[in-house]
Amino acid sequence: MKKILFTAAAVFALLHTQAQTIADSTGYKSRKLKFEEANLVSSYYQQDGNNAAVTGGIGSQKLTDIANVFDVKFYRYDKKFRKQTFTGEIGIDHYTSASSDRVDLKVNSSASHADTRFYPSVSWSVENENKGTTFTVGASSSTEFDYQSFGANVLFAKKTKNKNGEFSAKLQTYLDQVKLVTPIELRPAGGGRGDDYNYGTAARNTFAGSLSYAQIVNQKFHFALLADAVTQNGFLSLPFYRVYFKDGSVHQEKLPDARTKFPLGFRANYFLSDKFIIRTYYRYYTDNWGIQSNTANIEVPIKITPFISVAPFYRYYNQTASKYFAAYQTHTAANQYYTSNYDLSKFSSNFYGAGIRLVPPTGVFGLQHFSMLELRYGHYQKSIDMNANIISLNLKFK
Numbered sequence: 001m002k003k004i005l006f007t008a009a010a011v012f013a014l015l016h017t018q019a020q021t022i023a024d025s026t027g028y029k030s031r032k033l034k035f036e037e038a039n040l041v042s043s044y045y046q047q048d049g050n051n052a053a054v055t056g057g058i059g060s061q062k063l064t065d066i067a068n069v070f071d072v073k074f075y076r077y078d079k080k081f082r083k084q085t086f087t088g089e090i091g092i093d094h095y096t097s098a099s100s101d102r103v104d105l106k107v108n109s110s111a112s113h114a115d116t117r118f119y120p121s122v123s124w125s126v127e128n129e130n131k132g133t134t135f136t137v138g139a140s141s142s143t144e145f146d147y148q149s150f151g152a153n154v155l156f157a158k159k160t161k162n163k164n165g166e167f168s169a170k171l172q173t174y175l176d177q178v179k180l181v182t183p184i185e186l187r188p189a190g191g192g193r194g195d196d197y198n199y200g201t202a203a204r205n206t207f208a209g210s211l212s213y214a215q216i217v218n219q220k221f222h223f224a225l226l227a228d229a230v231t232q233n234g235f236l237s238l239p240f241y242r243v244y245f246k247d248g249s250v251h252q253e254k255l256p257d258a259r260t261k262f263p264l265g266f267r268a269n270y271f272l273s274d275k276f277i278i279r280t281y282y283r284y285y286t287d288n289w290g291i292q293s294n295t296a297n298i299e300v301p302i303k304i305t306p307f308i309s310v311a312p313f314y315r316y317y318n319q320t321a322s323k324y325f326a327a328y329q330t331h332t333a334a335n336q337y338y339t340s341n342y343d344l345s346k347f348s349s350n351f352y353g354a355g356i357r358l359v360p361p362t363g364v365f366g367l368q369h370f371s372m373l374e375l376r377y378g379h380y381q382k383s384i385d386m387n388a389n390i391i392s393l394n395l396k397f398k
Helices: none
Strands: 034-049 063-077 083-097 114-128 133-144 147-159 165-179 201-216 221-234 242-244 250-252 258-271 277-287 292-299 302-305 308-319 347-358 370-382 386-397
Touching (some): 114 147
Antiparallel strands (some): 034 386, 114 133, 133 147, 201 221, 221 258, 258 277, 277 292, 302 308, 308 347
């Protein structure tokens, strides 16, 4: 089943760094393909709550998810001395969900209670270090039982003359097919119960444009301005989400077939001293479904030794409710669109935790190419009786 759940991916993301330029005494840069780095991120996510959209906004939201993402980077210099970087990534998630198991209310456990998602991606980038330009193209896919997605992206970045500022523009598209897994009581008579039922599919398309500007003001202060515009069209509901009307009747979630989103963000890092960094982030979001939200994040990496640091973090989030949301047995036949998915309700949330990072000069555990180990833990809590925990391990090899 397609998962609609909180994710700490942005906080627990892969940590990429640039390799040093390789040049001999003549200034020649090698054109042979060379290994730059590899990253492995594994995480365990667990949540609980009482507002499952599969059962109309009530019921268990117990869910566990085990995710593993591995990427590898290679680079070379071409005849024009431009750095070309090739990146391949493979991700695999496996989850179990109490709410997804309730697509059929009459069985204790079904094939719907668990699923595995597989999502590979590739990218190629060309950096002209003299001109300060970077051009990147990429492609991705994601496959699970009820969802198939294909994505593509292109990015252009240009540094300022003094190399202290950088402007970037990115375009992304995702072309998806949603399997129309209907609650069993809403299927045609004689349609069958199992997950081998012929559900049919519907299209969902996403197009996004992003602009950003990053500036190094001085040795202590860096900031970035971020702006996005996202448009979606097609089947934007989730077909197995129930909505119970005031008269007790049950319906499939029904949402408009178009949505536009406009996030604006600001990121600032201040190097307080050799041992303390303050990282902050703020984002404002609005869309045409009536949701407005604010996100504020702070993280303070503290260097314990030259090779060990800890980083406590805190994120606060709030949002207004979508104009299409109402709780269990609240909607009526007068509503054109309706959902009881609490991800579209009014709520606030807190996410806090800490990470520890090891970067010994001789390599982690004395292994020279094992350059970094990071372990992070976070606790997430919504104001609508939902909480989650995530622990993540990031390993870097260079």
